[in-house]
Each structure stands twice: as C-alpha cells, then as structure tokens.
Amino acid sequence: xxxxxxxxxxxxxxFCANIExxxxxxxxxxxxxxxxxxxxxxxEREQLxxxxxKILDYIDKLNGIDISLIDPIYNTSMNKNITRKDIPGKSLxxxxxxxxxxxxxxxxxxxxxxxxxx
Amino acid sequence: MVANIINLTLTATLKxxxxxxxxxxxxxxxxxxxxxxxxxxLNAFLDIQSPEKGVPAAIKSLISTKGIRxxxxxxxxxxxxxxxxxxxxxxxxxxxxxxxxxxxxxxFAMGSSGENSAxxxxxxxxxxxxxxxxxxxxxxxxxxxDMCVFALGTDTxxxxxxxxxxxxxxxxxxxxxxxxxxxAIAMASSLDQIGPxxxxxxxxxxxxxxxxxxxxxxxxxxxxRFTIQDLRFKNNLKxxxxxxxxxxxxxxLDEGVEKxxxxxxxxxxDLGAEIVEISLPHTEYGVAVYYIIMSSEVxxxxxxxxxxxxxxxxxxxxxxxxxxxxxxxFALSSGYYDAYFxxxxxxxxxxxxxxxxxxKECDVIIGPVSPTVAWDLGEKIDDPLKMYLSDAxxxxxxxxxxPGLSVPCGFSxxxxxxxxxxxxxxxxxxILSVGFVLEQALSLNLKPDI
Numbered sequence: 001x002x003x004x005x006x007x008x009x010x011x012x013x014x015f016c017a018n019i020e021x022x023x024x025x026x027x028x029x030x031x032x033x034x035x036x037x038x039x040x041x042x043x044e045r046e047q048l049x050x051x052x053x054k055i056l057d058y059i060d061k062l063n064g065i066d067i068s069l070i071d072p073i074y075n076t077s078m079n080k081n082i083t084r085k086d087i088p089g090k091s092l093x094x095x096x097x098x099x100x101x102x103x104x105x106x107x108x109x110x111x112x113x114x115x116x117x118x
Numbered sequence: 119m120v121a122n123i124i125n126l127t128l129t130a131t132l133k134x135x136x137x138x139x140x141x142x143x144x145x146x147x148x149x150x151x152x153x154x155x156x157x158x159x160l161n162a163f164l165d166i167q168s169p170e171k172g173v174p175a176a177i178k179s180l181i182s183t184k185g186i187r188x189x190x191x192x193x194x195x196x197x198x199x200x201x202x203x204x205x206x207x208x209x210x211x212x213x214x215x216x217x218x219x220x221x222x223x224x225x226f227a228m229g230s231s232g233e234n235s236a237x238x239x240x241x242x243x244x245x246x247x248x249x250x251x252x253x254x255x256x257x258x259x260x261x262x263x264d265m266c267v268f269a270l271g272t273d274t275x276x277x278x279x280x281x282x283x284x285x286x287x288x289x290x291x292x293x294x295x296x297x298x299x300x301x302a303i304a305m306a307s308s309l310d311q312i313g314p315x316x317x318x319x320x321x322x323x324x325x326x327x328x329x330x331x332x333x334x335x336x337x338x339x340x341x342x343r344f345t346i347q348d349l350r351f352k353n354n355l356k357x358x359x360x361x362x363x364x365x366x367x368x369x370x371l372d373e374g375v376e377k378x379x380x381x382x383x384x385x386x387x388d389l390g391a392e393i394v395e396i397s398l399p400h401t402e403y404g405v406a407v408y409y410i411i412m413s414s415e416v417x418x419x420x421x422x423x424x425x426x427x428x429x430x431x432x433x434x435x436x437x438x439x440x441x442x443x444x445x446x447x448f449a450l451s452s453g454y455y456d457a458y459f460x461x462x463x464x465x466x467x468x469x470x471x472x473x474x475x476x477x478k479e480c481d482v483i484i485g486p487v488s489p490t491v492a493w494d495l496g497e498k499i500d501d502p503l504k505m506y507l508s509d510a511x512x513x514x515x516x517x518x519x520x521p522g523l524s525v526p527c528g529f530s531x532x533x534x535x536x537x538x539x540x541x542x543x544x545x546x547x548x549i550l551s552v553g554f555v556l557e558q559a560l561s562l563n564l565k566p567d568i
Contacts, residue, residue: 038435044440052441059462065465075308076517082337102430
C-alpha cells in the first residue's frame, strides 16, 4: 500500500517537473547489461544504474556547445583504407593459438552452440 | 657497487657496459636484488623474470610478452600467456633489452591511481601510504624506486604522464600513430599509445627511437621512426615560444602544485623562452568527451573476452571495467548514439581545433600534469567521477593525438610534481628538447627514500 503512494507521488513529481529523475533506470541497466553480455546481480545492477546516471548527468555539459557545423573526428591519424599485399606471411601455429583456450577438443575451441534447441 | 649500478640512467648504463665497468649479469642481478628487497613494500610487479643478459626493463602487464603472463591487471585473463611479442618488445629485444618483469596496473588500463588492479594497489615509493597514479602504476613506481633501468607504459587519457608526475620520473606519451599498438591489449583504439617511463629525458628519447615506427600491423602507425640527432636545445631556449593555457590554471588546481609549476615556467623563461598566454577554450569538456569516446571504444574492445580463445567468464571483470563497458554500450546503443557518441566526437573536433589554433602562436604548450600531488590510498576510490577529473589536464592532448612529456619539476608537500610539455603532432623532438634543458637546469636528482 505504502509503495503505491510513493510511486504515485514519484510519478506526479516526474510528470510535473518534466525532468528525468534517473537517467539510467534499473530497466535500462538490465537492457544494457544484456547488450554488453555482462552478468550482474540485482544489487550490482542498481548501483551501476546510479553511477551511470551520475556520470551521464556530468556529460550533459556537452549539450551547451554549438556543434551544428562541426564534423566529428574519430581518428587523429587521419589515415584511411590502409592495405597490404595479399601475400600470406608467418602465422601462429594451431597449437599456440589453442594454448589459452579453456575448452578445446581435436584442434578446435569448444564453445556454446548457436543453433542448439533449448 | 650494487647501490651505484641501480641508480644509473639507461644512457649511463649503456656507456658503463660498453666500457666494461660491469657485466650484463651483474647488472641484472643488482636489479633483481633490489626488487627482492623492495617490491614487497610497493607491489609494483605482477610477474618477475630472471634475465642474465641484456639491459633490464619493466613492462606494463597489458603489453604482450611471449610466454610471460600478461593479465592486464585483471582476473578475467589471470593465466593468459601470449603466443607472441608486441612489436615494441621485439624492437627492444633487438636492442639488447631484457624483460625483468611485468608491472602492476589498473585493470585494463582503467584508472588513475593503481587501485583498480585485481592484484592489490601499487604504492608510491615517495610515501607508501599514497597512490603512485595510474594506470601505469607499477611501471612508474618501478622506475622511481630503481627496480629497473626503464619501463614501458601505455597512455590513453594520461596513464603514462600522470603516474610519472606522481612518482617523480619522466613519462612520454608519443603522438598517436608514432608507436605501433600491436600486442598492447586494447583499451580505446583511437587513443592508446605505448611509451617510455624513464629516469631521464635523454633515456625517453632513446627508448622512443627504439620502439617507434611502422610495422605493418597497426594501420594508424604509418609515419616514420622517431629520429633525433641530438636533443635540439642544449643549454638555452632562445627562440622558443611557450604557450601557457589560462584554462590549465583555474579552479581545481592545488596551490602547491600551481606554485611549483609556475616556478618551472619562470625557469624556462630565464633560459630564454618567450612565454605566450594562450587559450584552449574547450578544455572543460575534455573529461566528458573522453568518458563517452573511450568507454564506447572499450565496450567494443572488451567484447573479445568471451571465454572462447582465452579468459574466464565476463563476471570476472572488476567494477571499473564493468562500469565503463556499461557506459560505452549505453552510449552506442540505438536511440543514444547521436546524443552521446557522435556529439562527443564533434566536441573532440573542437578540442583538436583549439590546439591547432594555439600552435600558430607557440611551439609547445606547458602546464601541470595533475591537479594535485599523490593522494592517500582509498581517498578517491568511492567516487568514480572524482577520480576521472584527476585526468583533466592530460585528456585533451590524448583526444587531439598530440605528444606529451611529463618531467619532474619540483615538489609540493614533499611529493613530486610533474610539468607537462605538449607538442604538435609528431613533434616529440621539441618537447624532449625543452624537457632536457629544464631537467639539466633544475638538476633535481632526488631519489625516494625506500
């Protein structure tokens, strides 16, 4: 009962003030954790949502800048399309490549099936 | 004999070896003894080797060394042994350098204090209750405490320059594209650079000569190897214009650090340089831009830890990698990409333009490396944002791809203060020359009492 009143008030405050109270909700964090393939316990997820919200609040300071005529820069080397001749060179052996795998069999890495039926 | 050997710079060590003053073996043994007597108090090393030949260098954990564990300070690849050497390692070995050990670091290079290591923090040799800085915490501490002749670190937002400053040693972040990143476990691919942490500026120039140049593996490393006949300015800086950004001397800068840095700038003026006041108006946005761009690139780079070819489950990431992966994934996700990632990339452009404009009026840009000297272990660990702000002066140059040198310039509260010297892209020669002249003039030559 009490939680209904609290959430109703919460909704009214949010609606009237028209502000995002939490930039990243627990639901958002759950969605992002799934995308990022990071397993999180509920308490951890809640804490992360709070920390991310605070960081994103700070990042809001970028909103005041006029970037309408600015091109983004992703690479300060300014290199594009660097290629090499298609000639095979020295390579790691199969044994070397498999050495750090946690599960290997017959010269392959063993991993979760993609098409397995549940 | 032992005490003297380990105090020597790389340059002096090479001269002494040439003259036959001691052997490779005596040299390596002296450093190994030093590590044995000192590292239990500092925790600078994660893996110790016992080389007998070559000049011993300490290598940051995330730089791949064939057959030697390279765990990047993380439990997720705790047992990972690379099957190959990073290009920089091959280049060092071709110059008779041996690897005395792999150094401790913040996990996946994420941190500014060393406290994000999954193997316990490294301590500052100047005061073991204090942080050494990060993320190249072990490398900086190892050089400072004479546990190696020099070290390699990596710098994405300040991770060579800042620990070098806090530990009173020289640290150089080369221009983006100067040194191949091949073999460095990637953090943020548009920002990462491997660089030297050394006992002197001359040493840093020499190591850069060795490790720089294209190798056909890093497609952003295509310009030539760094060469330098001799450090350009020998005794004075006549003709040099030094830009001092007003934004680097505002709120947040510790008074003691400010005084020490300003005294160093005055020294440079006495040595003949012209001081020019400049403005880098978008400085205040650097941290915000960095935490979007870097986190986004991190979320992509750390996706490879899927327990197939190496590593454990992703729950083995520490808190900071999880936080940055989450932030980056969010910033790149549908509905938020333009609002965050693209916007940050545009402001990055503005930050770079600030530097381009400033370098029309000056040859180098000078200021503090860190807003404070080393702080207490545990002091900033509960507030991620507070920790992020300690990189406010080093981040902008990383975003612009420019080279940066940290040179010890004095002390505040008995703790080292570093001066940051930034140059135009690929102009490591000028920043090293300025650093060399200052270093000779200040003649600090102090070692921590450890």
